[in-house]
Amino acid sequence: MTERIGLFADLHSNLEAFEACMSRAEELGVTRMVFIGDLVGYNADPVAVIDRIASLVEDKKAIAILGNHDEAIFKDSRDQMNANANAAIEWTKSQLKNHHVDFLKNLPLIVQEENICFVHASAHNPSDWNYITDSMSAWQCAQNSGKSYTFVGHAHEQALFYQSAVGKLIRFAPHPGDEIPVLHHRQWVGVVGSLGQPRDGNPEACFAVFEPESEVLTFHREAYDYFTAADKVRRAGLPEDLANRLITGK
Incomplete structure (x- = not known):
């Protein structure tokens, strides 16, 4: 069977986007999933999202990476985030049980395979949560990864x-x-975009599929019910701006 790796980042507790992307990934023949950090934060379904991902990891169908919002659940990061992000983190903490927190605590910061690296922010000092937004930050990431392919999240817009x-x-x-x-004779850094909170003016969820054998990478956008996701954010009492971002994609 040809390996097809589904790449999903910055899910941010968005169950509607998650389920739409999982369904699309199945249609595309994805054989393994990699969740590249920020499973929680911003949106209203942290328990459901963690439960689903934990089940996939337990069944050896997926791996998951630590993101900065995940880390904020068990480590004080208030000085590194804006007020809306902090409000969502505090609310999320109130929803999670101990086993959810333990799952996040045990996520690796970086995973390196034969010729692929997965990391939430950058392979260059991954715990500093640096963004890859330009040639220099991408070069530093690739140099520290040492792999042909490095896949990251953190920046919410798709880029290669x-x-x-x-x-x-x-x-x-x-x-x-x-x-x-x-x-593979070149180095590549793929920013897979945000599944749970796109910010490029398009509210459709982002993900990507990598086929190692054929050396092909395809970025995807998937429509989902962002009105329901936004309504859940409002009903949870989370900041209105977080609900609006889902609808506008900004």
Whole structure:
């Protein structure tokens, strides 16, 4: 069976987006899932999202990585986040049971496989939660990863950085659904975008699929019921701005 790795980042407790993307991933023949951090935060279904991911991890169908919002559940990060993010973290803490917190505590900061690295923010000092937004930050990430392929989240917009002939990493804006050849003789850093809170003006959930054998990467956007997700945010008493972001994608 051809391996197809589903890449999902910044889920942020968005159950509606999660279920839509899981359904689409199944249609696409995804054989293994990687959840690249920030399982919780911002939105209203942390328990359901953690339970589903924990079950997939237990069944060896997925791996999950620690994100900064996940870490904030068990480590004081109030000075590193804005007021809305902190409000969501405090609310999330009130929803989780001990085994949910333990699951987050035990998530690895970085996972390195034969030629692939998975990390939430950057392989360059991963615990500092640096964003990959330009050529220099992508280059630092690739250099520290040492792999042909590094997949990250944290920045909520999809992007792909590729190594030029002189070694510089150049930013490329992927078009959803296009199969991108990613030959292993170059280094690549893929920012898979946010499943749970897109910020590029398009509210559709982001994810990507990587096929190691054929060296192909495809970015995807998936429609979901963001009005229901936003309504849950409001009913939970979370900041109104968090609900509005789901609808506007900004």
